[in-house]
Amino acid sequence: MDERLGELLDESVFAPEATVPEPRTAVPEPRTALPDLPGWLVPRPRLAERLSRGVLGPLTVVVGPVGAGKSALATEWLHTGRAPGPVACVRCEGREERPDVFWPRILAALYDAGVDLPEFDDVPVNELLVARLSAQLALRGTPVVLVLDDFQPEPGSPVAEGVVSLLRHTSSMLRVIVFSRRDPPLHLHRYRLSRELTELRTADLAFTDAETASLLSQHGLDVARHVVRALRRRTAGWAAGIRLAAMSMQGQRHPDQFIARFAGDDEAIVTYLVEEVLDAQSPEMRHLLLTTSVLEHVNAELATEVAGAEAGRYFATLVRQNSFLQPLGQGWFRCHRMFADVLQLRLQHELPGSVAGVHRRAAAWLAEHGCLAAAVGHALAADDGYYACRLVVEQLGIGQLMGLTATRLPDILGPWAPAEVRTGDPEPVLVAAAVQHADADAVAGTLEEAARLIDRLPDGGSDRVLRCRLTHAVIRMAAEHSRDLAAARDAAAEAKALCARLPAHPLAERPEIKALTLFVLGRAELRAGDLKAAEPLLTSGLKAAGATENGALRRGCLVELALLEALRGRFRAAGEFATLATRPPLPTWTARDSSNATLLVVRAWVGLARGEPAVARAELGHVRAALHTLPDPFTAGVATLVGRLANIAEQGLPAAPETLLGTVGPWLPPTLRQPLVRACAASLETPCARAHHAVVADGRGTADVPVERLTAREEDVLGRLSQMMTTEEIAEDLYLSVNTVKTHLKSVYRKLSVSRRSAAVRRARELQLL
Structure with a gap:
């Protein structure tokens, strides 16, 4: 990586410390002087303001992946001068934090910030030092701000427990700001419950369109707004990714075309993330990251399925230590798109023979847990179109393929032409028919072939046969309901009978089948003249259609x-x-x-x-x-x-x-x-x-009819008016407010050209409106 790139993307705010442990008697040089504001820094006042508000409480954490702009934000905030007291800044050692180095460094930073503290030379670097420091800070009249950069000790470690104790016993005279790539082990849940915690995470650190445009302008790039928006979306607002793209775009004649191609396989992105993130992982963690990179969403069970039980045991640690994984709720996570691209590229290079197997295992697990669209996508990624077709029929997902649901399935056939599908199994032929269902003439031959293959399956009453026949009936309904009502009705009757023979659970997850069946049957009954039978079918079909959107x-x-x-x-x-x-x-x-x-x-x-x-x-x-x-x-x-x-x-x-x-x-x-x-x-x-007939019959024209037609609700109000009901009684009877009834009455008076109730009733009787 060249020197300029290292300068722009360096996560350090403060001068780097020597990693060699120093003697306990020697206090390390803190070197916490306020750093200069670099010219390449993009001002982000919205985030600096949140830090200024957060420092009014005991704990603020800023958690984001490498290159998210955490340290740049720290520098910007330090220059705002909005701290409530002296600021002590310490650059930590990441995961390799040792108490005999950490606490002397904290003391040196506090002394350097001008905090009046006694000497602790005779105090051993252990719990006693933390207790005495806490007592001294608690006696202050003004708070002290302690900024910990790259603070990543292991949970339960002496350093982590010491900082927890320090926060607990300083009576709010200590305000800690932590910048880290992962959640610091400081019992954050306690501060959340008491509303004493301010958090800025990856989504908060993501660049906006305006900030992206400012960064591009630093590189002399003046591009259209839609190009800025495309770059921000492609990088998910990741500061390092935008900076790397900007550096690569310089000299490009068509920046919009460059951004369309810019992804995680860009050489600069790959080099940066591999050096900064991937190479720092243990072999087990690296294997877990690589194998789960093919997943759009991942949880612990799915990670174990695709990576193996050995690697799966590290999933909780992976989530805790890697802020490129964003929580989605209920135990699910999503990897940053560009980091996932890098991981997938490395997976192809390092474990090329395992990729298809990873996709197949993911497809099987996702299908078993009701995530059919994702399962089909992984089956196709494994270049196994036949397995994808089996999944669609087995999971009764043919409606998703034909657009009967809000969730659509990927294009399963891909380069196949339906006429070229040659197989002894009915599932691929059924999928080909589903793709053709809009062309009733073309689909007929494919459905005949599918029916022939279904008849050849062993054990005609097996679950597989029933699902194939139900899929066949659904395709026929979709193809025929607007063209041949009799054929559609026969298919719907068959589908209804087949549904009764299948387990209720999978059908409950496919309301589109029920909705289409009831609609076709209800429509057929109505046109057959049985209105009584049609009504409940259509009403239930309406409810099922709403459930499937x-x-x-x-x-x-x-x-x-x-x-x-x-x-x-x-x-x-x-x-x-x-x-x-x-x-x-x-x-x-x-x-x-x-x-x-x-x-x-x-x-x-x-x-x-x-x-x-x-x-x-x-x-x-x-x-x-x-x-x-x-x-x-x-x-x-x-x-x-x-x-x-x-x-x-x-x-x-x-x-x-x-x-x-x-x-x-x-x-x-x-x-x-x-x-x-x-x-x-x-x-x-x-x-x-x-009223209209009466006017036409006696030849009086339109002079005696209302100027405007009464609405249905106005007719309701007028009818109750003729029954001598009060305004309040009309409102109660029609479940309306009194003001709404008064509005309707005014409209009725105007349309009937009257000004009183009795005149309105008399005029309505003359016009035969009552």
Whole structure:
């Protein structure tokens, strides 16, 4: 490493100490004079302010990996002059701290800072020295700040216990700031509970976009904001990584292209981290770091699985000593991306024959513990596509491959073309079919091949066969539900029967299968005319779709429930379901989404029931285009019926639903005829619709109708107003606030052109709104 790089990335704030132990009688030279503020330092006032607030309490710790900018932050803070008293600074010896060197150095630093203390020449360097020093500091009227840089003694060591005792017995007259690569063994949990601990960790030390831009400008680099942001994200704000990138970018004609390629395999990054971190590890720790580097997230069990029981025993020590591992909660950790890149590169060089095995062991463990996406990724990294396919089918994760869940699986087939899959096992063929499911014609042949291979499996009732058949049925449902409802219904019925034969636990973790099955069955029952059977299926499907965060299935269930309520003549409920179906967050419509046309028809019918045939016409105008893309005879039949009802409403003709239904096509099942007659009559007999018919019939125009249509909630309030209910009683009955009811009343008065309750009721009766 060249001299300039060593200067810029040196973690030392203070002059380095000799590592050779000195005699106990000689006090080491502290050399703690305030260091000069280097020109390359990037000011970080947000962090310096946190140190200034933290030093008001007994303990502040700054923990981060090598090159995170800890020592630069210490230098910056020392120059702020915001310490509450004299500052004694000591550069420690890391893990090799000896009491006979450490405590004389502490005393020398305190003397050098101007702290008035007696001589301790006759006191042995042990617990007695710590006790006397504590007593002397506790007598002070102003606090003393002790800065310990690179303080990393082992837990329970004499040095660690001595500092704990010193903090405990100085009556808050001692304020300690620790800079370290790992958590100092100072019983931090006690100070957390008492809220006397200030912590700055790797995430806090990460550079912001503004700080990254300042560092780049030091190297004469004036780059676009998006380039700065890309570099900060690629390095995760790691100060040393940004500095190394900046040094490499000088002279680059296209810095954005350089940053796109910049990663942990950069020579400067590799050299720096190998020398500063990896080479300092024991053989066991090094093996653990290398083998776990392939994992996106790691815990103790997974580390033991991939590295072996011997190396796994060092995991707790690894977590404690390496701040490149960031806690994620519940025992999980994530390695800094650039450090992981370096480790993976070294793993390829040092243990090339073990990499595939590490990935396979990780895949097996992750699949067993329900982390299918990660397991598939590791199987593919081991270049074992067949195993990845087995995992998907075995874990019933085909829905994740087809986009039925918020979590998506990696591209399993990769360079394979589905037609080129040649195997005696059905799982790869099923995965190929899942990839093709959007193309119903192409997927048919692949599904036939998969069915043939499933039939050839031994023991037709085995768990593997059942899972393969269920996967086959799910793919058929997804491919056919918008094209061939009968085929989709058969697949859904088979899926339901297969689910009953499989253990409940794995199915509970795959609500997308339940959601798709219930949606297809409910949609089929509705179009078969059995509204009573369709309602619970669609309602349960809606709940399951919410659990799996599938916006398309959720919307599909809401649209079908809206259609169901419209067929029953419950247009207010139909309108509410239709509104829910359009509320975000929902995915955009696709050419294969049959719900779009159905939703438009429902909205048209609801508009007609509200006495707005023009709205119905506008909605129906969009239905034709939607049905042209994806035909749906049932929806088309309902759309034709609503169009005829709109003609009746617009022309003021006598309503004769029975006559209308006598001319409909084969789309209408016999069991649905009577409910549909009532629904047609209801859509022409709602209060708003009656008012519209009355105006058209007597030729009075629109002068006697409300200027604006009453909303559903305003109709509710008006109806209770006619029952002589008070404002408070209306509010209680409708579960509204009194102020909300008053707002609705004002709106009703305005729309009916009245100013009193009695006049509003009288006017509503004239317009047949009550």
